[in-house]
Amino acid sequence: MTISSSGPSTSAADEAKRARIRASLARRHLTERIFKGLGVAAVVTALALVGTLFWMVISKGYPAFTQANVALEVYFDPEIIDVDAAPVRAAGQSDADFRAQNLAWQRQVTLANWNAIVEQAVRDAAPAGFEIDARSALALVETGERHRLRDLFVANPALLGQRVPVEMLASANTDNWLKGTINRDLEDSRQQLSAQTRALADQLLENGTISFKFAWHIFTNVDSRSAPASAGLAGAFVGSLYMMLIVILLAVPIGVASAIYLEEFAPKNRWTDLIEVNINNLAAVPSIVFGLLGAAAFIQYFGLPRSAPIVGGLVLTLMTLPTIIIATRSSLRAVPPSLRQAALGLGASKTQMVFHHVLPVTLPGILTATIIGVAQALGETAPLLIIGMNAFVASIPATPFDQASALPAQIYLWQGNENRNFFEARTSAAIMVLLALMLALNAIAVLLRRRLERRG
Amino acid sequence: MDMMAGKFAANVTPLEEGMSLSDHPIRLEARDVCVHYGAKQALYDVSIDIPDRAVTAFIGPSGCGKSTFLRCINRMNDTIEGARVTGRIALDGEDVYDRSLDVVELRARVGMVFQKPNPFPKSIFENVAYGPKIHGMVRNKAEAEEVVVSSLKRAGLFEEVKDRLHEPGTGLSGGQQQRLCIARAIATRPEVLLMDEPCSALDPIATAIIEELIDELRENFTIVIVTHSMQQAARVSQKTAFFHLGKLIEEGDTANIFTNPAKKQTQDYIMGRIG
Amino acid sequence: MTNLIIAALLLFLLGLAYQQGWSRSQAVATATGTRLHSRPVYHGALAAVWVLVPAVLVLGLWTAIGPDMTRNFILSQLPPDIAALEGNALNSAVARIMALSSGSGVAGTVEPYEAAAAQALDQFRLLSYLVVIGAAAGTGVLALLLVRRRIVPRLRARNEIEMVVRLALLACSAIAVLTTFGIVASLFNEAIRFFTFVNPLDFFFGTVWNPGFATTGTGAVGQYGILPLLWGTVMVAAIAMLVALPIGLMTAIYLSQYASRRVRDVVKPIIEILAGIPTIVYGFFALVTVGPALSGFGQAIGIDIRSTSALTAGLVMGIMIIPFISSLTDDILRQVPISLRDGSLGLGATPSETIRRVLLPAALPGIVGAFLLAVSRAIGETMIVVLAAGNSPVLRANPAEPISTVTVTIVNQLTGDSDFAGPQSLVAFALGLTLFVMTLGLNVFALYIVRRFREQYE
Structure with a gap:
């Protein structure tokens, strides 16, 4: 192999050049490795953060899905439940009168000492010879359970004088104690439960009277302050559902329609430029500002009710609109011009071209944008606080005009509850439900997109 | 055939008086080079010798593998995910795909000019000084200035831009931008200069200027140029290689290839029968 | 019926x-x-x-x-x-x-x-x-x-129907404009009512935030200096950007320039999960995990770090913004023509030299735009600071101490109050207006930069 025929002087210059390059190579490669290492570090950090966040939520929230239940035998003692017979509707009695009579009877039932019934049931369940005072006995069981006994009785007055097995929720404090979410070594004065209750709880757990069961009531109950162990997400869930329905019913048609107008029909001039800038900005306006708009415009000016899903839904609709408009426009823009020209060439009008040919092609894009927008709206919290949806509501809203909570607002409420030991887990569980819903929505978006794109 | 010979013969840049291509030592030597992109093979067993201080042109229809082969020489194919190169390419007898070879150093020795002018969004000065600076070839501003001025002069651009060296390079015309890129490439004083269709984005006048420049640069550099224009190959090169469907069909003195091709495919291409 | x-x-x-x-x-x-x-x-x-x-x-x-x-x-x-x-x-x-x-x-x-x-x-x-x-x-x-x-x-029934359709479409696209108009009008309206109680100069240049309670009657006007809130907002946003910018930028650079397609296809969606998580979850994460961890770390090295502080909130907000920065930067790096990268690599530059000396300078306007959008998002973010910043509207330089922000104060002033009669609740609208103007300025500027950057390479 022959080497370059270049003269000796050039070769020397080449050699000098190469020497200089070689001299800095080690340093340059080190810099390269450091830079790349920083990149890897950044990626690993980001992944680790995702991992930590999910680990925190799941490890804290997972235990809340099982809860201590106490299987008691309840004696509907006629001496304690000293009430008249349940009223029967007389012939010719008006609706209102019968209702009043019935209510009076129920009031009487409510006034019975249900605590005593519960207390007796706990005592019966305790091992023989176990000494326990009334307060300690009652502290074992969730306070709301006495209302459940009352409801059982109201529904079936024949229970009087009978012994019935009833599975009751243990109180939040009992649950804490048994799960160890409270430090079991703290001295008596700093424990929530008396020594007697703690000892009884331990013994009942051992003999199987207390057992951990899946806490379905997280999904079926409404929020409760007096009976934290029975607090559930049903009300918040329905509130969120209403809002999402409103968002879907309003934001999707309006968003798609305005995207179509702006992309296909609007003349390109100063005004449409301004609208474009305006929509892009709207997408970046802080969510809390939309909350202020809701409070001032919808509640104050239009007189819509506070804390109602209708207002929340409208506010979230306005927030979601820009997302849907922007995404729809970009999928409209992605439709090849050849398709439009083909349609117009066949004599279709512009409207026909858009609705018969262009829109069906963009359906997957619009659908994905919609679902992502809805998922975003589902998790939005700040504007809901401004329009009062963080109010405590212990009922399932019957219509979107009733007071209601929403999932993220419920999370906000629960994280602020004083019974930290219990509600940290409850909050995490609620977060898990919310994240699962959002994940499911996103998964649906991905699946639908794939199916529609394959079909198209 | 005679008609064709007449069409090209006048254009061919003759070698120096009394010197044939075989007098030029071989600078680059490729043996059995194959390139795969993923499962697809783009280049089949290419073997060719590239002479020193002469212009070698690769011609062929688009997608024939000529650019792919060019990018093997300075290992630019490394930057494409899934690209795999086998075979041997030696620069001065050193295998460029050898593990011990530093690709940074290789690319300092083998410069490249691309199809579309791609000046960095920096000043003209910074564009040219970029290579010498990263390679530590200049130690101070004076040295940098010297390199910049001499490179711009060699690229024939200095007179046009000497008053606006600190204005952005992206503000120049297309032809000027491409000459800036050539100046940038020769500023690191490479031994080999690869040009990937350097005139395809330029108008005829700018093309003529660049072709003239290539002819001048031949004095100091080993130049390999990929072109889709046969006329250009005939005008600027001394050696021509014809690629088709990933294979090297024929190579030889430019004059020979155009006037007396040995293979039918080459003939067809030159006659315009393969696009 | x-x-x-x-x-x-x-x-x-x-x-x-x-x-x-x-x-x-x-x-x-x-x-x-x-x-x-x-x-x-x-x-x-x-x-x-x-x-x-x-x-x-x-x-x-x-x-x-x-x-x-x-x-x-x-x-x-x-x-x-x-x-x-x-x-x-x-x-x-x-x-x-x-x-x-x-x-x-x-x-x-x-x-x-x-x-x-x-x-x-x-x-x-x-x-x-x-x-x-x-x-x-x-x-x-x-x-x-x-x-x-x-x-x-x-x-021409078809033309008339199409006219009706077109009018309906126009009406729909007017809603977005009406929303902006509604925001501006309602904020202005209530803010002006607030300024009948409090001098705007005292509001914008006051250094003490002490609004008193609504129950003491409208006669008891407290002090409404916005500066402590703005300071808190800026401090949290700055900490957030200090966290998010390096991590987000380097993540985008690594994924777009170094990572193989398989790594990118796995890692990108995972990081984007961070963008979809509701902010209340971040707030809870800050309150329950990050705050105590920071405070414990502070104890270990002998610095007093409160568990709800500007640091906690800023850190977690930074985490929230990472995917925002990384996906915007990734987008922008993709817009830079590949020929520039090839040009630099062809001269023998290492990948990092190419990135630092060619790609990043070329992408700089776009990255600045992304940065500003992220800042705008940080100052408008609410739930993280509500839960983790400590709600203490005092001018303090120490980021390890609790602070308050504009958004936190809006929430505080409006919670549990439905009639906007006194300055205590009306001030929320003046704060909202300030916030809106700040973010609007940032957004308009940032979107303008990004748009010009895109046009440059189109």
């Missing part, structure tokens, strides 16, 4: 009009032997629009004024002494009569005047119901007759 009847009526009118338009256009075409300009479908649709609009207008009018008219009728039926009652007493009297009339009955004995009024109300209801239905149906049918006469082969 009544709603069902009305819906059925509207549907019937709709169907009738459509059918009439359709068949009439066919008939006209055959009778005159000419070709229709538009297909019968369009004639049908046009007829339906013509009929439906007046009918709906009539019904809409009734929903707007109906309840008031009913109430006035009841009041006119009440004896003078009852009608003279006020407030709740009057309302409950009216409610009793409505309950009687609806048939659900009332508790207690029914006064004779109540029974009489209820009966009169029944008649009034039936009558008004018939009148309204009749009017709606009547106008609908009238419109149908009119529109039938318009149907001739030349009628």
Whole structure:
């Protein structure tokens, strides 16, 4: 192999050049490795953060899905439940009168000492010879359970004088104690439960009277302050559902329609430029500002009710609109011009071209944008606080005009509850439900997109 | 055939008086080079010798593998995910795909000019000084200035831009931008200069200027140029290689290839029968 | 029930009009032997629009004024002494009569005047119901007759329908503009009311935030200096950007320039999960995990770090913004032509030299735009700071101490207060206006930069 025929002087210059390059190579490669290492570090950090966040939520929230239940035998003692017979509707009695009579009877039932019934049931369940005072006995069981006994009785007055097995929720404090979410070594004065209750709880757990069961009531109950162990997400869930329905019913048609107008029909001039800038900005306006708009415009000016899903839904609709408009426009823009020209060439009008040919092609894009927008709206919290949806509501809203909570607002409420030991887990569980819903929505978006794109 | 010979013969840049291509030592030597992109093979067993201080042109229809082969020489194919190169390419007898070879150093020795002018969004000065600076070839501003001025002069651009060296390079015309890129490439004083269709984005006048420049640069550099224009190959090169469907069909003195091709495919291409 | 009847009526009118338009256009075409300009479908649709609009207008009018008219009728039926009652007493009297009339009955004995009024109300209801239905149906049918006469082969029904569609589309796109207008109007309106209580100079340049309580009455005006809140906002946003910018930028660089496709396909979606997580979750994460961890770390190295502080909130907000920065930067790096990268690598630059000296400078405007958008998001973020910043509106330089921000204060001032009468709640709108103007400025500027950057390489 022959080497370059270049003269000796050039070769020397080449050699000098190469020497200089070689001299800095080690340093340059080190810099390269450091830079790349920083990149890897950044990626690993980001992944680790995702991992930590999910680990925190799941490890804290997972235990809340099982809860201590106490299987008691309840004696509907006629001496304690000293009430008249349940009223029967007389012939010719008006609706209102019968209702009043019935209510009076129920009031009487409510006034019975249900605590005593519960207390007796706990005592019966305790091992023989176990000494326990009334307060300690009652502290074992969730306070709301006495209302459940009352409801059982109201529904079936024949229970009087009978012994019935009833599975009751243990109180939040009992649950804490048994799960160890409270430090079991703290001295008596700093424990929530008396020594007697703690000892009884331990013994009942051992003999199987207390057992951990899946806490379905997280999904079926409404929020409760007096009976934290029975607090559930049903009300918040329905509130969120209403809002999402409103968002879907309003934001999707309006968003798609305005995207179509702006992309296909609007003349390109100063005004449409301004609208474009305006929509892009709207997408970046802080969510809390939309909350202020809701409070001032919808509640104050239009007189819509506070804390109602209708207002929340409208506010979230306005927030979601820009997302849907922007995404729809970009999928409209992605439709090849050849398709439009083909349609117009066949004599279709512009409207026909858009609705018969262009829109069906963009359906997957619009659908994905919609679902992502809805998922975003589902998790939005700040504007809901401004329009009062963080109010405590212990009922399932019957219509979107009733007071209601929403999932993220419920999370906000629960994280602020004083019974930290219990509600940290409850909050995490609620977060898990919310994240699962959002994940499911996103998964649906991905699946639908794939199916529609394959079909198209 | 005679008609064709007449069409090209006048254009061919003759070698120096009394010197044939075989007098030029071989600078680059490729043996059995194959390139795969993923499962697809783009280049089949290419073997060719590239002479020193002469212009070698690769011609062929688009997608024939000529650019792919060019990018093997300075290992630019490394930057494409899934690209795999086998075979041997030696620069001065050193295998460029050898593990011990530093690709940074290789690319300092083998410069490249691309199809579309791609000046960095920096000043003209910074564009040219970029290579010498990263390679530590200049130690101070004076040295940098010297390199910049001499490179711009060699690229024939200095007179046009000497008053606006600190204005952005992206503000120049297309032809000027491409000459800036050539100046940038020769500023690191490479031994080999690869040009990937350097005139395809330029108008005829700018093309003529660049072709003239290539002819001048031949004095100091080993130049390999990929072109889709046969006329250009005939005008600027001394050696021509014809690629088709990933294979090297024929190579030889430019004059020979155009006037007396040995293979039918080459003939067809030159006659315009393969696009 | 009544709603069902009305819906059925509207549907019937709709169907009738459509059918009439359709068949009439066919008939006209055959009778005159000419070709229709538009297909019968369009004639049908046009007829339906013509009929439906007046009918709906009539019904809409009734929903707007109906309840008031009913109430006035009841009041006119009440004896003078009852009608003279006020407030709740009057309302409950009216409610009793409505309950009687609806048939659900009332508790207690029914006064004779109540029974009489209820009966009169029944008649009034039936009558008004018939009148309204009749009017709606009547106008609908009238419109149908009119529109039938318009149907001739030349009628450009399709063009008219398309005009209607276009108008509807235009109305929809006006909503986005109206939203902005609504935001500005409502914020301005309430903020100006606030400034009747507090001097704007004291608001914008005051250094003390001590609004007092709404319960002490509107006379007790506290101190409303926004500076401590702005300072807290800026501090949290700055910490957030210090966390998010390096990690987000390096992540985007690594994924777009170094990572193989397989790594990118796995890692990118995972990081983007961070972007989809609701901010309340981040807030909870800050409160429960990051705050205590930071505080413990501070103890270990002998620095007092409070568990709710600017540091905690800023750190977690930074985590939230990482995917925002990384996906925007990734986008922007993709816009930089690959020929620039090749040009630099071809000269023998290492990948990192190429990135640092060519790609990043080329992408700089876009990255600055992304950065500003991220800042705007950071200062408007609410839930993280509500939960983790400590809510202490005092001017402090130490990031390890609790602070408060504009957004936190908006939430605090409006929670549990529904009538915006005193400065304590109105101030939220002045703060909201400040926030809106700040973010708007950042957004407009950032979007402008990014747009110009995109155009440069298109």
